[in-house]
Amino acid sequence: xxxxxxxxxxxxxxxxxxxxxxxxxxxxxxxxxxxxxxxxxxxxxxxxxxxxxxxxxxxxxxxxxxxxxxxxxxxxxxxxxxxxxxxxxxxxxxxxxxxxxxxxxxxxxxxxxxxxxxxxxxxxxxxxxxxxxxxxxxxxxxxxxxxxxxxxxxxxxxxxxxxxxxxxxxxxxxxxxxxxxxxxxxxxxxxxxxxxxxxxxxxxxxxxxxxxxxxxxxxxxxxxxxxxxxxxxxxxxxxxxxxxxxxxxxxxxxxxxxxxxxxxxxxxxxxxxxxxxxxxxxxxxxxxxxxxxxxxxxxxxxxxxxxxxxxxxxxxxxxxxxxxxxxxxxxxxxxxxxxxxxxxxxxxxxxxxxxxxxxxxxxx
Amino acid sequence: xxxxxxxxxxxxxxxxxxxxxxxxxxxxxxxxxxxxxxxxxxxxxxxxxxxxxxxxxxxxxxxxxxxxxxxxxxxxxxxxxxxxxxxxxxxxxxxxxxxxxxxxxxxxxxxxxxxxxxxxxxxxxxxxxxxxxxxxxxxxxxxxxxxxxxxxxxxxxxxxxxxxxxxxxxxxxxxxxxxxxxxxxxxxxxxxxxxxxxxxxxxxxxxxxxxxxxxxxxxxxxxxxxxxxxxxxxxxxxxxxxxxxxxxxxxxxxxxxxxxxxxxxxxxxxxxxxxxxxxxxxxxxxxxxxxxxxxxxxxxxxxxxxxxxxxxxxxxxxxxxxxxxxxxxxxxxxxxxxxxxxxxxxxxxxxxxxxxxxxxxxxx
DNA sequence: GCTCGATGTGCGAACGTTCTCACAATACAA
DNA sequence: TTGTATTGTGAGAACGTTCGCACATCGAGC
Numbered sequence: 001x002x003x004x005x006x007x008x009x010x011x012x013x014x015x016x017x018x019x020x021x022x023x024x025x026x027x028x029x030x031x032x033x034x035x036x037x038x039x040x041x042x043x044x045x046x047x048x049x050x051x052x053x054x055x056x057x058x059x060x061x062x063x064x065x066x067x068x069x070x071x072x073x074x075x076x077x078x079x080x081x082x083x084x085x086x087x088x089x090x091x092x093x094x095x096x097x098x099x100x101x102x103x104x105x106x107x108x109x110x111x112x113x114x115x116x117x118x119x120x121x122x123x124x125x126x127x128x129x130x131x132x133x134x135x136x137x138x139x140x141x142x143x144x145x146x147x148x149x150x151x152x153x154x155x156x157x158x159x160x161x162x163x164x165x166x167x168x169x170x171x172x173x174x175x176x177x178x179x180x181x182x183x184x185x186x187x188x189x190x191x192x193x194x195x196x197x198x199x200x201x202x203x204x205x206x207x208x209x210x211x212x213x214x215x216x217x218x219x220x221x222x223x224x225x226x227x228x229x230x231x232x233x234x235x236x237x238x239x240x241x242x243x244x245x246x247x248x249x250x251x252x253x254x255x256x257x258x259x260x261x262x263x264x265x266x267x268x269x270x271x272x273x274x275x276x277x278x279x280x281x282x283x284x285x286x287x288x289x290x291x292x293x294x295x296x297x298x299x300x301x302x303x304x305x306x307x308x309x310x311x312x313x314x315x316x317x318x319x320x321x322x323x324x325x326x327x328x329x330x331x332x333x334x335x336x337x338x339x340x341x342x343x344x345x346x347x348x349x350x351x352x353x354x355x356x357x358x359x360x361x362x363x364x
Numbered sequence: 365x366x367x368x369x370x371x372x373x374x375x376x377x378x379x380x381x382x383x384x385x386x387x388x389x390x391x392x393x394x395x396x397x398x399x400x401x402x403x404x405x406x407x408x409x410x411x412x413x414x415x416x417x418x419x420x421x422x423x424x425x426x427x428x429x430x431x432x433x434x435x436x437x438x439x440x441x442x443x444x445x446x447x448x449x450x451x452x453x454x455x456x457x458x459x460x461x462x463x464x465x466x467x468x469x470x471x472x473x474x475x476x477x478x479x480x481x482x483x484x485x486x487x488x489x490x491x492x493x494x495x496x497x498x499x500x501x502x503x504x505x506x507x508x509x510x511x512x513x514x515x516x517x518x519x520x521x522x523x524x525x526x527x528x529x530x531x532x533x534x535x536x537x538x539x540x541x542x543x544x545x546x547x548x549x550x551x552x553x554x555x556x557x558x559x560x561x562x563x564x565x566x567x568x569x570x571x572x573x574x575x576x577x578x579x580x581x582x583x584x585x586x587x588x589x590x591x592x593x594x595x596x597x598x599x600x601x602x603x604x605x606x607x608x609x610x611x612x613x614x615x616x617x618x619x620x621x622x623x624x625x626x627x628x629x630x631x632x633x634x635x636x637x638x639x640x641x642x643x644x645x646x647x648x649x650x651x652x653x654x655x656x657x658x659x660x661x662x663x664x665x666x667x668x669x670x671x672x673x674x675x676x677x678x679x680x681x682x683x684x685x686x687x688x689x690x691x692x693x694x695x696x697x698x699x700x701x702x703x704x705x706x707x708x709x710x711x712x713x714x715x716x717x718x719x720x721x722x723x724x725x726x727x728x
Numbered sequence: 729g730c731t732c733g734a735t736g737t738g739c740g741a742a743c744g745t746t747c748t749c750a751c752a753a754t755a756c757a758a
Numbered sequence: 759t760t761g762t763a764t765t766g767t768g769a770g771a772a773c774g775t776t777c778g779c780a781c782a783t784c785g786a787g788c
Binding site: 385391399422424425428 | 765
């Protein structure tokens, strides 16, 4: 019977009905000051009766806090980002925070636009997978303007902000080493490797060899190549540049083509390392279409663990990223910042696990 | 050199620097009234110089519009929801709207809490996959309160709100019919079938047979069972209740176990229809672990198309849902509502496609 | 008796915008 | 000249909260 056309019930009306001032009503409803039991009861009853719901815009305007976290993901459609987002959303929800989502598609222009929008919407903090580790003045400015930032998956050079990453380099090195230990000498890598300023693979290898490169702010696929190179170096195996499959784009089809190319080399590799989930998908597509047998004709390890890798033939041994945990951790760091922590920037590195599934054996 | 400690540059300061009133500055910056070229230039220059960014909270408070869409998904981590979200986000971004995301995990209590939060944050509209097609007073109330709602994937009974769905029943009927046409008579179905008030499969079948049930507001997995039953009826094939695998939970493991059960029946089915992506995954897991050959020993069609179904063995013929398009459509309907459309509730039904991949053949 | 802290309440001013007016100035037709 | 529309500008009131302050009451301690 209670007919409310528009839900424009404000605190003023509640106060009026309860016979108190708006300030008092606010104290009860907002829970931020003194109020006698008697009055508390009265105000709450009135609020209940009118169906009062606080207007978080107004509250945010005055407190300067919106209890909203802005997230800039690359592409929520991908399992990687969607799992991370899930982790973020869970932690945020538990603390009564909202999550404002945007996609950058790994384009700087779009990230810029997104950060802009989120800042204008006055989010309390920004969780970002930065798509450029150098040109990120917008993030610096936001940080300086008092908006905390937590990076994930990669880190901007010299940005004094929290970050959650994994040790790509180490996991990749260990994966390659385990292939080497199994007896493999010709191991191919299939990786995106899109952006790098001195874009040349040869010079990258040279700098890795000379130890003149800082891996922390590289993009993940480069870090994984880094580990690949290191594993070869420490085992004393010469690198064959033909075995480095630089896909150059984040696309299944491009990965498939590059994988086909690698598998058709005159001296075909006996091992294959794919540097992320999409690359693994492309590789498996190529492998099944060529009828190559795993692990008899080819041993394989992939980065990222997708559900099908465990229940389909060929099963794929994979480096498992703790995706949801990454999101949760990022959100927790963010909440601490929002709560006022001003500790120096923290960098959390989560552990990676290798899920062994029998796609690795000795070379024929 | 321009040092701004906190980015608290307000329109007042811009106005001051430009030597105009805040009202005029607002008109220029907000683009909503007269202003001479001369003054426009001056205000814009001042804004630029101070690094002015509008506070969308304040604007929202006064206009009553936040240019934000609230989304209640089941679980963004699933490919289904994340693709839909992507579609929504794309359309929203193009129109300068933000997307506030929540997960319900298909729990009514959580959906309620989510809707509450979103409304308090004053979203301009709600895009929801309602997790109960009956008890949805919170949605009714929101709608009545003036907050437009667009449902997707399923529809609340008698809720006068827009909706975007697919014709699950028809697609399922056609899929089953194609198996029947191929000669199959013992076709199993693997489906979630968790909630239904008169929870009994037998009574459901009876009501379908008697045509005394309205499919529109059923949950998708029930609609798909509906089509399964219809296909059998119209082909004159007796239903074998043992072939209806009711998983009862949305879980890979539960689906796997139920699939194992079906495949171990004394008189094993020659065809299998899995009612969504997760069910297909569970089924394929069971199939590969039992070493059943597709399509030689078992023909299979799945609902939902996931990437691995096309590039792995066994390849799975699948009903493809236009997921991204669903999200886009939902967002477009929402934007029209926000723009003021007061047409009667629209129900958009998107087309489904069957991707034939050779997992269907004649029974042995 | 007085002061003091703790508790309880209301007034009015924020917060950063947009919106409604009022009012000028200009231009053009009657 | 007058009227009327168009364009341009500013003062001040919204929007729905919270916050700072003033003030009132109460019991305890001296």
